[in-house]
Amino acid sequence: MRSVSIIGVGCTKFGERWDVSLRDMIAEAGVMAIGDAEITGEQIDALFVGNMSGGRFIEQEHIGALIADCAGLSRLHVPSTRVEAACASGGLALRQAVLAVASGYNDIVIAAGVEKMTDVSSGTAADALAAAADREWECFFGATFPALYAMMAKLHMRRYGTTHDQMAQVAVKNHHHACFNPIAQYHMEVSIEDVNRSPLVADPLHVLDCSPISDGAAAVVLAPTEMARRFADTPIKIIGSGQASDTLALHDRRDLTTLDATVHAGRAAFAQAGIEPRQVDVAEVHDCFTIAEILAIEDLG
Amino acid sequence: MRSVSIIGVGCTKFGERWDVSLRDMIAEAGVMAIGDAEITGEQIDALFVGNMSGGRFIEQEHIGALIADCAGLSRLHVPSTRVEAACASGGLALRQAVLAVASGYNDIVIAAGVEKMTDVSSGTAADALAAAADREWECFFGATFPALYAMMAKLHMRRYGTTHDQMAQVAVKNHHHACFNPIAQYHMEVSIEDVNRSPLVADPLHVLDCSPISDGAAAVVLAPTEMARRFADTPIKIIGSGQASDTLALHDRRDLTTLDATVHAGRAAFAQAGIEPRQVDVAEVHDCFTIAEILAIEDLG
Missing domain, CATH: 3.40.47.10 (Thiolase/Chalcone synthase)
Structure with missing residues (x-):
């Protein structure tokens, strides 16, 4: 299997971000990560998004398609997959992205995580979290x-x-x-x-x-280690998962x-x-x- | 990348299955698939589950862990990942499983899909589906x-x-x-x-x-094509995804x-x-x- 490295990262501010939506936050983190890797949307082969709570916190599932859309990647028909594993959702998005690159199916892959939790009452939030x-x-x-x-x-x-x-x-x-x-x-x-x-x-x-209950998003850009130096001076090699x-x-x-x-x-x-x-x-x-x-x-x- | 084949399949009856829970159905399909492949739980390297609606139809997220648990695979600590992509959730579970085998990370992998939709009113169901x-x-x-x-x-x-x-x-x-x-x-x-x-x-x-609104589950067992003949007389090679x-x-x-x-x-x-x-x-x-x-x-x- 191919070795995988991180060539760009992005992360929003976390907190009660009532001024922005889930799609705004993921776009913010994604744009930072893509900018950090100095790539364009055309170079992205696949997207993996970790999200647990969209269905219950903002009544939105199909987060993979939503994210591809708001990131402008749906016009390029970039495949986008949501994974959910409660608090580990973001971590598993990274792991799926690693598998996609390691397998040779994809070269440049974005792994992201996003939650929008503060728009509901604390009782609703506690009940939604209990679904994990x-x-x-x-x-x-x-x-x-x-x-x-x-x-x-x-x-x-x-x-x-x-x-x-x-x-x-x-x-x-x-x-x-x-x-x-x-x-x-x-x-x-x-x-x-x-x-x-x-x-x-x-x-x-x-x-x-x-x-705390929080809103925020993070994203990383992955590439095969053998290509990573083309994009980043100091790529981060993923040595174990x-x-x-x-x-x-x-x-x-x-x-x-x-x-x-x-x-x-x-x-x-x-x-x-x-x-x-x-x-x-x-x-x-x-x-x-x-x-x-x-x-x-x-x-x- | 490695070629991937299907070595076992299982599928429940579909319909208004008020007598069984989501975990019952996935266990039923999984047991059929494992039996069809003539493997044991100890041989399973990973599990991918497609499910859209657990959070809103039965107030249960973290479906990957739930399925590993009810399938008896959590005692073996088999990694289990839920993917969600609305109606394509089961298909994407299969694709993730293919990536896991193709990458060399895993050999024997189960891909499954399950939905439990009939325990709520039709209005609630329509609203839950609209989340896609x-x-x-x-x-x-x-x-x-x-x-x-x-x-x-x-x-x-x-x-x-x-x-x-x-x-x-x-x-x-x-x-x-x-x-x-x-x-x-x-x-x-x-x-x-x-x-x-x-x-x-x-x-x-x-x-x-x-x-119709329906309850049901399906599962397939995947293996590297080079190993598939050990488990099945007529393995089904996945030639494109x-x-x-x-x-x-x-x-x-x-x-x-x-x-x-x-x-x-x-x-x-x-x-x-x-x-x-x-x-x-x-x-x-x-x-x-x-x-x-x-x-x-x-x-x-």
Whole structure:
């Protein structure tokens, strides 16, 4: 299979972006990525879009076609595919794009992710997000996402002596980093005390343990590594990619303090890359809740 | 890239299946396909699921993880990806599976499609389906899918002298074929007069010009062609695949009597296969409305 590299990136500001629509945001990120790669629309062979919530947040499915259209690529009849895997939708769009290039089916491919979540009430948003959990066995009985992660956190605290202060440090660190990122949703330092004092959502998770509802989009342009230098001075080679599943319902999992999907996906990615966890300098992991970042770091070794 | 073949197929009965859930149906189709290929779950490398409507019809997203779970594949941590492209969702799941095998990332891959549409009222269903059209520019102004296809039919009739009797013949033929198919939703012969006498939905389309709301699932097992003979006596080699986009909103299209996405996808598939349209013996095309089948056959050459 062919090696794949990133030759351009684009990312919008994140936040409550009531002034722009889903299609505006993806166009903004896409134009940045295409500009960064210094390519034109005519050079794009395929588009993969990650989006979970279009159907329930803005009553729009068929997001692949929508994005091709608003990006001006539908006149070129560029194939466009939406993938959905809840919080992992954007990551899987990247993986599908990697497969498309690695297979030789396509050369220049865009992978993008977009969500428009802030145009509905918080109750509607919580219900829409609950569609990512097992509706029949969890949500219909009242379990929301904060409740599911709270159960994982409780068992982690009981088994390993993890404290809420330790979880709060994740929020402290991430909010500190956000202060240096002009496109972050919030620019404010928070302390452990701030997290502890913020309202309880699902014990032990406070508001500041939880990710906000947000609007935003990101896009990358991929090319075969052997072509990448034509477009970028410093292309980023993708040296490993892994994907794995686990039971949807928590009650069927082997263990609530380990995400086996993360463990197996990580192993696959490290194996393909031929490196070990200790060789990693920077990791960006999913932090929908503070306990989620702790679990991810543990599960990735 | 590697050549890809189908080594097993499975398909449920279609219809108003109020006795089974989405996960039941996909398990039924998947078990049939796996049995047909005479493989076990341990041999499956990846799963691709096409589903448009889970979020709005049964309030369930994250369909890839759900399917891996109910198929018993989540305990093996088999990666599972949902793709969504409205009516083309199942077809795109097959295409992603082909990319995964062709790329060398995976050997044995399942592609499946599933919809559970009959548990809601017809008004809710029509609104959910309208999420596949351009919500901002079409649906919010009252255009449903029958209305959009009715516009295409009207222009086709005006420009080419196409009659409603000619459209009705599509329904007559397809209902006739369904009588010999034990898993078809309806087993009834209809006449041109039956179609003409059935209630108007959106002039010129009558009820019998329109596809029904339905529940059902289908699955195929793919393998590299070089391995296919190990599993099947008569594997089906996939000799060409094409995908293309067009504007989502009808009002932006070059022409309302041609689906340019079909034209370009067809050309790509024929080019890869190295054959011409006249060499095709059997074609199964999308027939959401009778005019859709006519357009597809014309557009494919």
